[in-house]
Amino acid sequence: MADSYDGYKENTAGRANVEDTPELVAYYKKLEEMKVGALWTVANKIEPWQPAPESVPVLWRYDDLREHVLQSVTLVSPEKAGRRVIYLENPGRKDISAAVGLLYSGLQVMNPGELASCHAHSSSALRFIMEGRGAYTIVDGHKMTLGENDFVLTPNGTWHEHGVSEEGTSCIWQDGLDIPMINALDAGFYQVHPDLNQAVSYPVDDSTVMWGTPGLKPQASAWSKPYSPLFKYQWEPTRDALKALAAISDGSPFDDVLMNYINPLTGGHVMSTIGASMQLLRPGFNGKAHRHTGSFMYQVAQGSGYSIINGQRFDWKKRDIFCVPAWCWHEHVNTSDSEDAFLFSFSDLPVIEKLNLYREEALAENQGKQLA
Secondary structure, three states: OOOOOHHHOOOOOOOOOOOOOHHHHHHHHHHHHOOOOOHHHOHHHHOOOOOOOOOOOEEEOHHHHHHHHHHHHHHOOHHHHOOOEEEOOOHHHHHHOOOEOOEEEEEEEEOOOOEOOOEEEOOOEEEEEEEOOOEEEEEOOEEEEEOOOOEEEEOOOOOEEEEEOOOOOOEEEEEEEOHHHHHHOOOOOEEEOOOOOOOOOOOOOHHHHHHOOOOOOOOOOOOOOOOOOOOEEOHHHHHHHHHHHHHHOOOEOOOEEEEEOOOOOOOOOOOOOOEEEEEEEOOOOEOOOEEEOOOEEEEEEEOEEEEEEOOEEEEEEOOOEEEEOOOOOEEEEEOOOOOOEEEEEEEOHHHHHHOOOOOEEEOOOOHHHHHO
16 A cells, blocks of 8 residues: 555545435435445545544643633532543544543642542543642552652552642642543443542552662562553653653654653553653754654643644643644644753554554655745
8 A cells, every 4th residue: 555645535446426316315215214324425434545533633721721720629629520620622522522532631620638539430541740739649549649740540440539638739630531432432431439538558659669660570569450550650750761861862853752651561551542651852853744643642741842733833831732633744843942842642552553553654844844
């Protein structure tokens, strides 16, 4: 198969090209009554030449959202709301409340002393801490304390709850889940813990102590679950690892210096359906444009710059969030001449890769040049 589909668009061989006639319209109506249909009437839609995502590129500016996220604290309690979250809605995916593709995202806020009730669900979830101190998450009895730009997992099926200590401040974090994907598979279950909260059964931050040192595996621990035993990925070691790699590597022409968060036991993605990465764009980096299958959500952990997505420029700074739908041309630029930019991202890559659906191609000339 050719690397580009552009030449195929004018070629209708093997594609539906049937004009309606009164006889055909009557025929289609009869088929509809029998709950069947003629494939040629939908073939071009359900089997396009190339991915045709309904999602569109979007930038959610944190400065615009923050006031409204904080206002929700005065309007509803976490007990009544269940999860006090302002979700990010892609204009092309309002039907399933998705942020991009089959991925959900939202901004959750909690005040000091608040605790959301313990629950479990079929969806895999992650949290990326945006601001505040004193936040914590408990996952199957493991309690993790959380700071800015820390990344924490709540894998599918695990009992989990979130809170902020009495000594903390108001905390906001981004939630990322695969809810639309699980719903598309009609596989979603949700449970509330019978006691509403769970006991902390292990020393605080034990998963970080046991699994957080690269290259070392605790001898006494047996882990057979299909997700990472390391629930919390700390910001400082992640940042330092990227800066160290940047000192010895030319990086990628598309993403500069990028590292994936991994399951320390397998080297694979952190969860079965959601993968995550952090990348460093060095000062003045101007990435080449490419596109690939897989839907991506980005959050700016540090720095400022812009991305061009399908010919549209989105200027971003710290804590802004943007999405890149599948098969959309995109390029990233760090506009600073002195400061690194860091982009956190999560995606559906584990599913795309398991189904052998990953595909990528580069653009001969950057979109930025075309916009100039």
